[in-house]
Amino acid sequence: MDMITRDVGSSLLNGCCHEAERARLVGLSLDGLCLTLPEKFHAHLKGLIQQIQLCSQMLLTIADLSQLHITRVPVVTDYLNVILPCFSRSLRDITEYVNNRSLDKEHRWRKMYHAMGEELPGTPLPARFALYYAFLDMLKHLLTKSPEFDLNGLEVLRLRIFQLREARGIPPPSPIHQDQIVRQQKAMAFWEQETNTHWAEDIFTRPLPSRTEFKRNNRFFSRAYGPFRRLGAIDMLSDVKTLAKRTFDDDTVSVTFFLQGLEEIPTLMVRQIHSGEPWAAIKGAHELCIKRDFDSRLTFTRWSVTERRIKPWAQLTFITWEEMVLFYCTFVCLKVRSPMFINIREEEYEIRKEAKLFQAQIFDDGFYHCLKVYEDILTKRRRLHASVWEGDLKGCPIWTAFLPEKKGPLRSWLLRKTSHVVAIRDVSPYVFCNNYRANTTDPRQSKFHALELEFTHTTGAKRFKELFEEQAPPPSATSSDHDTKSSGES
Incomplete structure (x- = not known):
């Protein structure tokens, strides 16, 4: 039955979550079927399972985003009214085939795959759910005003789903907000507020x-x-x-x-x-x-x-x-x-269960920042962490970078370029502020493309390099949940 309700917002969110849960359960039942079938059937069956899982995740994403963009819900309501009944019918059909005890499991899969694959010419069963996913993904872009939204692409997908509805005998949906469906002439107005x-x-x-x-x-x-x-x-x-x-x-x-x-x-x-x-x-x-x-x-x-x-x-x-x-x-x-x-x-x-191995001041993107090296006590992995050095935002993260596990010679990935500058290869910072520009080497001028750290004191650069020297273990560090020893300047 098509979704027609006075409270469009709540019904939409509940409908998406309900079908997402149904899709999750159908995926689990197909997983169980896959375990009993010969390996020659696994490729197509796993492809179907993956597409169903993606659809389930996308339905929940749309539900979440609809709560945040509740004023835009009427824009996507009619489109969801196109797909949800068809999507639900496909899931229920799969369930009937899987639970058909009159056939052995191999013939259940064969009959389901071929019968449902013939309902819309040129659309095998996994491709049907790929169609559903593409349509839902476009609705997500529509709901969030994403620049990736393609009105023409959405219309092509909508017509394809209409063809599938017709082939299945599902009547056309009754418009809920026909005046608010995004049309070509309204597209520019809908996107006029840029962020x-x-x-x-x-x-x-x-x-x-x-x-x-x-x-x-x-x-x-x-x-x-x-x-x-x-x-x-x-x-x-x-x-x-x-x-x-x-x-x-x-x-x-x-x-x-x-x-x-x-x-x-x-x-x-x-x-x-x-x-x-x-x-x-x-x-x-x-x-x-x-x-x-x-x-x-x-x-x-x-x-x-x-x-x-x-x-x-x-x-x-x-x-x-x-x-x-x-x-x-x-x-x-x-x-x-x-x-x-x-x-x-x-x-x-400070993240608990991390040992602070190093701390020093660096000059970074025109500002003085505090650079630390942390080692996770549980995984033994290390990361760089830059934060605000002083002022009202002192301690606020600027960026972090995960250090790769290096097995080769130190000089192959870490280089002390000058008394103040150390370059580290294969490190890309995750930045937690706008307009930050990391200091990196120019790949056109050097084969050593890396993140450059400019220390304000030469002892900081020296101690930083020593921390990673292969011939000497890192300086010992005892750690509680928050307070640890550090080397270098503080």
């Missing part, structure tokens, strides 16, 4: 230089504590800019960073699926505190005015050390730079 790129939009879109996974037995489930409201029922300001979204535990929990209001207040929304229903809680970054309380988990806390005590807001478990570090630094920087910022506990600047 500047924010540094946080780049942090999680770059591929990680390495992936250091935490041990599985150290992992905990992610969860949120609220206070919750039903997704779609939260009052939002009209001026919202989405920065980044991260998902946890197969997207049962997600956190979205966004800027809210004319003052662009950094805000977090945590969304949790409970009993198939989406619930959300929203807090300004300035209202939350962060700490690493277990090997792979970050905990956010808030102050409860009614109970007059600190309470947990969310606990997020990460798969990799690198992403945990980026998430931590992103939050701290957004909090400290918020126009609503009041204060921060000094220990929030």
